[in-house]
Amino acid sequence: GAVVSQHPSWVICKSGTSVKIECRSLDFQATTMFWYRQFPKQSLMLMATSNEGSKATYEQGVEKDKFLINHASLTLSTLTVTSAHPEDSSFYICSASGGRYTGELFFGEGSRLTVL
Amino acid sequence: QKEVEQDPGPLSVPEGAIVSLNCTYSNSAFQYFMWYRQYSRKGPELLMYTYSSGNKEDGRFTAQVDKSSKYISLFIRDSQPSDSATYLCAIGGNNRLAFGKGNQVVVIP
Numbered sequence: 001g002a003v004v005s006q007h008p009s010w011v012i013c014k015s016g017t018s019v020k021i022e023c024r025s026l027d028f029q030a031t032t033m034f035w036y037r038q039f040p041k042q043s044l045m046l047m048a049t050s051n052e053g054s055k056a057t058y059e060q061g062v063e064k065d066k067f068l069i070n071h072a073s074l075t076l077s078t079l080t081v082t083s084a085h086p087e088d089s090s091f092y093i094c095s096a097s098g099g100r101y102t103g104e105l106f107f108g109e110g111s112r113l114t115v116l
Numbered sequence: 117q118k119e120v121e122q123d124p125g126p127l128s129v130p131e132g133a134i135v136s137l138n139c140t141y142s143n144s145a146f147q148y149f150m151w152y153r154q155y156s157r158k159g160p161e162l163l164m165y166t167y168s169s170g171n172k173e174d175g176r177f178t179a180q181v182d183k184s185s186k187y188i189s190l191f192i193r194d195s196q197p198s199d200s201a202t203y204l205c206a207i208g209g210n211n212r213l214a215f216g217k218g219n220q221v222v223v224i225p
Contacts, residue, residue: 006159034213041124043204043217044160093159104150105213107159 003027004096006108013084014116021079021111023094029074030096034105035067038091050077084115119143122205122216131225135192139205139216142186147209149181151190154202154218163203164190195223 003026013019023033031052036044048056048069056069066088068080077096081088091112095105122139129135137151148167152160164179166172172179180189188207192199200223205216 004159041218041220043122043215046213091157095159104162104165107152107161110157110159112157 004030004094004106004108006094006111008111009109010112010114012114012116015085016083018080018082019084019113021081021092021094021113023077023079023096023108025075025096025106028096030077031074032097033071033077034095034097035069035077035079036093036095038093038110044093047079081113084113086115089113089115119214120205120207120216122219124217124219126220126222128222128224129195131195131197131223133195133223135195135199135221135223136189137191137203137205137219137221138187138189139207140185140187141207141214143207143209144183144186145209146207146214148207149179149188150206150208151177151179151188152204152206152215154204156201160204192221195221197223197225199223 005024007022033050035047038044046059047062048058050056050069050071052071052074058064071077091110093110094108120141151164153163154160166179169181169183176193178191202218202220204218207214
């Protein structure tokens, strides 16, 4: 099946610094990628929809200046958490649309961010 | 009312038992229904996909959809310890995808 790679899988940073997470579709072209965050024992919460070559569409309540999304190519989308704070600590997951079925998504392995 | 409701309560079953999971949804415009399995600290992986009412089987897994009741279910027969994971329902349509909270399932050897 299709593979989506996410990097880094773990990151620890100091409060106030910025962290970039990469999401790559390895064997297919993904015109649309999605970014989620997941708190412990909670479901995935969609943060934004990223379309190649255009601005991301953010869900209500998600600060677009804090969570910068860039989808510069058909195989790469990046999420940058700017001026990270401890409350930003979470599990961030990307997914890409490219399966056989409408709406089928392939997920990355996730990135666990801990902000000290 | 949330778009998708899934009781997140942990579920422990002995090996070989049938696991039964379900979700309800509120928007009748949703067109396709999925179950994802997520192991600890991993991304979700698609387990079952269906877009019509009725049952769909794949090995030990059966997905059931009742559009009239807005109710979907996942059954796991002959459960194995390797089935221990969190199971998320996802319902989509009109370029939207909504996830349930997930059910943590533990299969005890």
